[in-house]
Amino acid sequence: MIVEFSFDVSTLQAALTGASGMRVEMDHMSSTDTVSLRKFFWARGGDFGAFEDGLDSDPTVREPKRVIETDDSRYYRVIYQDDLPGVEAYHAVVELDGMVLDARTEGDGWNGRIRFPDRGALNEWCDRCEAVGLTVDVHAIYDQERHPPDNSYGLTSGQREALVTAAECGYFSIPRETSLSGVGDELGVSSQSASERLRRGMVTLIENTLEER
Structure with a gap:
């Protein structure tokens, strides 16, 4: 486990x-x-x-x-x-x-x-x-490293918070309604830290939901 x-x-x-x-x-x-x-x-x-x-x-x-x-x-x-x-x-x-x-x-x-x-x-x-x-x-x-539960998908709490916050703030909207700095402000971190969490979170989601096993 x-x-x-x-x-x-x-x-x-x-x-x-x-x-x-x-x-x-x-x-x-x-x-x-x-x-x-x-x-x-x-x-x-x-x-x-x-x-x-x-x-x-x-x-x-x-x-x-x-x-x-x-x-x-x-x-x-x-x-x-x-x-x-x-x-x-x-x-x-x-x-x-x-x-x-x-x-x-x-x-x-x-x-x-x-x-x-x-x-x-x-x-x-x-x-x-x-x-x-x-x-x-x-x-x-x-149970398995590559098969987390549906409500996690292998995300850390910080990655999940960053993705949800970015979505709620309109970072993924077209056109964007906020910047990385705005996401970082909501999370209480720098824009670079926000960018890193989002990148790692998206990679984790892709690995655990879209890649063939």
């Missing part, structure tokens, strides 16, 4: 606060008995200089390293501080035979998807998160 969720964690928030508009999307996470939890992620959409300065002083991570740099994005590796609630949440996923499929920053927290073997594992994971002070908000549950 695939679970779409969000929760508020402090990881990278100090670095993100100083780099307005920066968005982070996880690529890979791993740890062993002898290696602390590492996260590899893409960052885009903000001031990279400010973000990297923030990474150096962010209390939630250590040893940040820029791995790849492109025109509009950068790929980083950080090591989590061992005592973070998010580290316990990740270890609980692994111990319950789950797998983190993706995760990205959304506002002051993270949205993501995890594959669990059954609902019992999900419930135990939520209990273990609550035990370390993390409240998990589950947005959707579906």
Whole structure:
């Protein structure tokens, strides 16, 4: 089963606060008995200089390293501080035979998807998160990664909100009744962030409704 969720964690928030508009999307996470939890992620959409300065002083991570740099994005590796609630949440996923499929920053927290073997594992994971002070908000549950329920279609809450808001504001009307800046104002985000949510949302809808499987 695939679970779409969000929760508020402090990881990278100090670095993100100083780099307005920066968005982070996880690529890979791993740890062993002898290696602390590492996260590899893409960052885009903000001031990279400010973000990297923030990474150096962010209390939630250590040893940040820029791995790849492109025109509009950068790929980083950080090591989590061992005592973070998010580290316990990740270890609980692994111990319950789950797998983190993706995760990205959304506002002051993270949205993501995890594959669990059954609902019992999900419930135990939520209990273990609550035990370390993390409240998990589950947005959707579906059986197969590519077959979400009709009211979700694999969209994150942020993507769904952006698409609905854009439609209600007349962004898709001909002629358009608002701009990306107008959509962003309604969502409380920058026009670039609004554009990114709409683009990702439309790609997700196409993949889950129109592409042949």
